[in-house]
Amino acid sequence: MKSLSVLYLVFVMSITAASQTVRIDFRPGTSDDIDLIIQEGLRTIGMESYVNYHGRSEHKEYDYILKYDETDRSLRFNLYTKNGSRMRISESPLRRRNFHRAVATSLSELFNQRVRLQRGERQYPLRIAVRSHVEKIDSAIYFIRVHTGDYRFIDGLEESFLNIARHHTSNYKTWYRHTKEQRDSQYGLMVTSTLTHELRGIVIGIEGEEPIRLNEPPDVYLSYMNEQNLTPGIDISFHAETTDSTGVVFIARDTGPIGRLLKYTVFINGKWFCNIANARYIKHILPAGEQTLAVQRSGDRLRSSTQEITLDIEPGEIILLKIVQTSELLFRAFLVELEDHEALEIFPNLRVNEHCW
Structure with missing residues (x-):
């Protein structure tokens, strides 16, 4: 038991020695500037540190490696020796998203010294309801x-x-x-x-x-x-056989579970074109020039309350649209235009609406 106490004392003395350097391995996707808060905390106890962004600074000298991760409720830390052996683990709760307190608590446990960090004031005002x-x-x-x-x-x-x-x-x-x-x-x-x-x-x-x-x-x-799987990892292209006088329109419907069993009707220039099911998409070749499209819940006639979108289609142009549902009671909807990278997040998860192809 005495030998264990001596070993622990040696560990504490070594980790609190001056001029010790900690390599902080950056964790992409964590909130705000947690890496900089960690550096600030280490400075308060006399530790040198630097952030290793995506492995670009692994060649620099260091004595310890500190890795961190964020969950919805806590910050987790792992401290390693220079040769990669894990020394200590710490996890601190995130109360009211107070990263300074969580970092200070864990650094105090990892390095056996009291770390004090004052929570920084948010310096970017947000507009009301944002x-x-x-x-x-x-x-x-x-x-x-x-x-x-x-x-x-x-x-x-x-x-x-x-x-x-x-x-x-x-x-x-x-x-x-x-x-x-x-x-x-x-x-x-x-x-x-x-x-x-x-x-x-x-x-x-x-x-x-x-x-x-x-x-x-x-x-x-x-x-x-x-x-982050917010865009598909596959190559998707939108194309159709067009001529010098036509373009093509793709329309996606992914309106979630509410109203998923209801059919939505697509109108072109005020005339019924097609019913589209949920989690489906359609494409249609249209003459170049001005075309008016609309979508509404069922019905073979365009209602006066239905919102329309007017497109000026150029020869060979590809236009990508999405149905947006706006009312949980009346299931009203309208069409919005997408850019290519936005469509790549949506279309690969949908199936073709065969009856409108």
Whole structure:
């Protein structure tokens, strides 16, 4: 028993010695700047540290390796020796998303020293009724999502997104896009559906330049979406036999469990075209020029309350549309246009609606 106490004392003395360096292995997809909070905590007890982003700094000198992960309820830490032997494990609860407290608690356990961290104040104000989610995917690269369930506050999404971007890096390039998503919630036996307005994108820190808004999503964004299974890992292309005077329209329906047994009817230029089932998609070749499309719940005649979308189709053009359901009571719906990368998240999970092919 005495020998064990001596060994433990040697461990404590060695780990608290000055000039010890900790390599922090970055965990992509964790919230905000947990890696930087860990560095801040280590500095308070005299430990040197650096963050190893995606293995790019493995050649640097270090004495210990610290790995971390995040769950919905806690932060988990594993401390390793230089040769890779695990020394200690710690897990701290995330109460009210207080990362500073969770990091301080675990570092105190791992290094047997009192770590004190004051929770930083959120410096990016969000507009009323807007919620946010931030994931760090590399050094100074952030995936950001802001959303609201109230259409009255849609205008606050972009301002909230840019406030978050400026909080993390003063100069940056960014790409983001507004989307609409149907979200279903169940309370006991009751299922309700709401339409959520979302702005989702990426922020990449840069030096010596003013903020830049990109016209297309950068490769790092598409790669991350694919890694998180938010885009399919297969190559999908949208094509059809068109001529110099025609284009093609793809329409997807994935309106979730609410109303899934109901049929939706597609109209083209005010005339009935096809019924489309849930989790299906259709395609149709149309003459180039102005075409009006609409979708409604059943019926062989277009109702006056049905919302229409007018397309100016160019020869050979491919247009990708999605049905969005807006009312859990009346099952109203409308069509929105998708970009290619958005369609790649939806169409591979659907089957062809054979009767409209």
